[in-house]
Each structure stands twice: as C-alpha cells, then as structure tokens.
Amino acid sequence: MAEQNGARLTAVASEEDRAGQAHFDEIIAKDSRIEPRDWMPEAYRKGLTRQVSQHAHSEIIGMQPEANWITRAPSLKRKAILMAKVQDEAGHGLYLYSAAETLGTPRDTLNDQLLSGRAKYSSIFNYPARTWADMGAIGWLVDGAAIANQVPLCRASYGPYGRAMVRICKEESFHQRQGFEILLELANGTEAQKKMAQDAVDRFYEPALMMFGPPDADSPNSQQSMEWNIKRFSNDDLRQRFVGMIVEQAKVLGLTLPDPELRFDEETGQWIHQDLNWDEFKAVISGNGPCNAQRLARRREAHENGAWVREAAAAYAAQQAEKVA
Numbered sequence: 001m002a003e004q005n006g007a008r009l010t011a012v013a014s015e016e017d018r019a020g021q022a023h024f025d026e027i028i029a030k031d032s033r034i035e036p037r038d039w040m041p042e043a044y045r046k047g048l049t050r051q052v053s054q055h056a057h058s059e060i061i062g063m064q065p066e067a068n069w070i071t072r073a074p075s076l077k078r079k080a081i082l083m084a085k086v087q088d089e090a091g092h093g094l095y096l097y098s099a100a101e102t103l104g105t106p107r108d109t110l111n112d113q114l115l116s117g118r119a120k121y122s123s124i125f126n127y128p129a130r131t132w133a134d135m136g137a138i139g140w141l142v143d144g145a146a147i148a149n150q151v152p153l154c155r156a157s158y159g160p161y162g163r164a165m166v167r168i169c170k171e172e173s174f175h176q177r178q179g180f181e182i183l184l185e186l187a188n189g190t191e192a193q194k195k196m197a198q199d200a201v202d203r204f205y206e207p208a209l210m211m212f213g214p215p216d217a218d219s220p221n222s223q224q225s226m227e228w229n230i231k232r233f234s235n236d237d238l239r240q241r242f243v244g245m246i247v248e249q250a251k252v253l254g255l256t257l258p259d260p261e262l263r264f265d266e267e268t269g270q271w272i273h274q275d276l277n278w279d280e281f282k283a284v285i286s287g288n289g290p291c292n293a294q295r296l297a298r299r300r301e302a303h304e305n306g307a308w309v310r311e312a313a314a315a316y317a318a319q320q321a322e323k324v325a
Contacts, residue, residue, distance in 0.1 A: 028229055033159040036102040044228055047221065049103045051230070052161050053110045056096035057121035060114075061295050063089045065129035066138065074132060081178055082135065088171045095168065099160040115300050123281060124207050126289030133186055133193075133200035139179015141201070141208035141246065147172050148242040149212060157229035180249065187254045194254075201250075202258040209273070210281045212239040218278075243271040 013021070020039025027034055034040055067086045073079040097107050113119035124142050129135065151169050156162040186197035213219055213235040225231040233241075243262070250257050261274040283289065 028157060028227075031157075031229060033162065034157055035159045043224075045103050047225065047228075048158055048161065048230060049100055049105050051225070052096055052100040052103070052158075053105070053113070054120050054122075056093045056100060056110070057114045057119055058125065059089050059093035059096060061121045061299060062125045063093075064295055064298055065125060065127075065291075066135060069129060069132065069135055072132070073135075078182075085139075085175050085178060088175065092168045092171070095164040096161075099158075099164045102160045103158075111303070115296070115303060117287060117296060120285060122211060123284040123289065124204075124211050126284050126291045126295060127204070127207055128291055130203075131196050131200060133183065133196040134204070136179045136182030136186060136197060137200035137204040139175050139177075140183055140249070141179070141204045142211070143172050143175040143179060144246060145208045145211040145242050147176055148245065149238055152232035152238075153230075155229075155232060161230075180253070183253050183255065197253075198255050201255050205258050206274075206276055209239055209243070210276055210278075212236075212242070214278060214281070240271050243273055247271070 017039070021041065024034065024038065024040055024044075027038070034044075063086050066082060066089075070079055070082050070086065073082050097110060100110055101107055110119070114121070124145075129138065147169060150165055150172065153165045154162055154169060156165065183197050183201070186193040188194075213222070216222060216234045216236045219235050222231060222234055226234065244264075246257065247262070247264075259274045261272060263272050264270075265272050284292070287293075
C-alpha cells in the first residue's frame with residue numbers, strides 16, 4: 001500500500017509495523033535486547049547481518065596466517081598452543097555464523113558472499129606472517145585490538161550476537177596473552193630474536209590500529225550503530241583505548257612502538273599517534289592488499305575440498321529424519 005508524497009511514492013507502515021517499531025524503540029531505550037523473533041527495522045537487520053557475518057568471515061580467514069605456522073612452531077608445546085588457538089578461531093566463526101543466521105540469511109548465502117569477494121573481512125588478515133615472531137605480534141596486537149573492539153559488543157542490543165561475544169572475548173584474552181608471551185621470550189632472547197620481535201611489531205602496529213575502522217568522520221555507519229546500542233564506542237574512542245593499553249605493555253616487553261609522534265596529551269586526555277595510511281587501508285579492504293587473492297583462493301579450495309563432508313552430513317541428517325518419520 002502506498003500514498004503519494006509530492007513526486008515520490010512512500011510506503012505506508014502497517015499497524016503491525018507501527019506496533020513493532022514502538023516495541024523496538026522501547027527495548028532500545030531501556031538498553032535491553034532484541035531477540036530473533038522480535039520485530040526489527042530492516043535497516044537494523046541488514047546492518048547487523050553485514051556486521052556479524054563480516055566478523056564471522058574474519059575469524060575464518062584469520063585462521064590462515066597462523067595455521068601456516070603450526071608445523072614450523074619451535075616446540076611441541078608451541079605447536080599444541082597454536083593449534084588450539086586456530087581451533088578457537090574456527091569455533092568463533094561458527095558461533096557468529098549461527099548468530100547471523102538468526103537474522104534470516106542462510107549460511108550458504110553468507111558463505112557465497114565471502115567466496116565471491118562481495119563480503120568483507122578484517123583488513124589485518126591480508127598481511128603476510130613472515131616469521132615466528134609474527135605469531136607473537138598477531139596475538140598481542142591483532143587479538144589485543146580485537147578484544148578492545150569486541151568486549152563492548154558483549155552488551156550489543158542483539159541478543160545472539162552479544163551472548164556469542166562473551167565466550168569469544170574470554171578466548172581472545174588467552175590468545176592475546178599467548179602472543180605477548182611469545183614476544184616476551186623473544187625480546188629476552190638473543191639479539192637476533194629481539195630484532196625479529198621488533199620487526200614483527202613494526203609491521204603489525206599500524207595495520208592493528210586500522211582494525212578499528214576509519215576515523216569517526218569517515219565512518220557513516222558508526223553513529224547509527226551506536227544509536228541502536230550495537231556499538232558502544234566510536235572507532236576513534238576504541239583506538240584510543242587500545243593505544244593506551246599497548247603503550248605500557250610495550251615497556252614490559254622492552255620493545256618500541258614504531259610511532260615517533262606517540263605521546264599522551266595531558267590537556268585533551270588523548271593519545272596522539274601518527275597519521276595512519278588510510279589510502280592503504282582502503283586498498284586492502286578493496287581487495288588489493290598483499291595477501292587478499294591468496295587468502296580467498298585458499299578459502300575457496302578448502303570449501304571445495306570439504307564438499308564431501310557437507311554431503312555426508314546432509315545424507316546422515318536425511319537418514320535420521322526418515323527414522324523419525
């Protein structure tokens with residue numbers, strides 16, 4: 001049903017939609033939670049599907065740079081820890097795909113969006129992991145940035161997403177400590193080991209700061225996301241928190257953050273850091289990073305090689321359904 005509004009045709013909300021919108025607004029105002037069966041605006045559903053599925057894609061693609069180092073880890077203990085971490089990331093992806101599915105988009109569709117390159121994932125995973133020290137830098141900086149970004153999401157207004165984040169954040173905190181411990185051991189090792197640790201931090205520092213997204217002025221979705229209580233803090237606020245966290249930890253490590261402009265401004269209460277290369281960020285997000293093509297090719301290969309598993313699971317489910325019938 002539509003009514004004419006000047007030269008435009010505007011849909012007229014049904015009584016059900018008006019009641020649903022009122023109920024949605026009331027839940028958001030009370031800082032309570034929207035559940036899958038609740039009415040929600042299409043923009044909320046669409047935006048949340050994009051955010052949660054991109055988060056899931058990031059967890060799945062993020063397995064690659066670390067899985068590549070499992071066989072080359074320097075000890076059996078390190079191999080076992082890294083293997084457990086990669087398994088954790090797979091689990092995070094599954095939690096998040098399940099949460100995204102409750103918004104009405106099938107997992108096959110979400111997966112197709114990733115494999116076709118239409119869906120995005122975190123830009124950080126398009127950088128290569130060149131040395132064992134990179135496992136430390138990824139754990140300390142990348143998982144550290146993830147924690148700073150994701151802990152507030154435990155209070156996201158969408159119930160399945162917020163609840164999934166609780167367990168994910170607990171596991172990510174182990175990952176961050178694992179990375180810190182790797183760097184600490186290298187930084188207190190030989191000169192060559194300390195140099196390798198510093199090189200890894202130098203390469204991952206700026207991409208880690210970019211993980212929070214573009215500056216607030218260039219992030220059109222952030223304000224709406226905060227009004228809907230999905231995000232609790234802006235990109236720049238989260239980046240500030242993260243910088244404050246790693247400055248003190250870098251001192252413990254005995255390593256230097258590669259940022260000559262880094263300082264705390266007493267007057268503004270803000271951390272000042274160097275300008276980030278947002279042109280590079282946009283290029284990596286657009287598919288032109290160092291490892292974009294490699295990551296997606298590997299993911300497509302894994303999907304194709306896993307076809308027999310999906311077929312076997314579907315056949316087993318059909319057999320069980322026949323027994324019940």
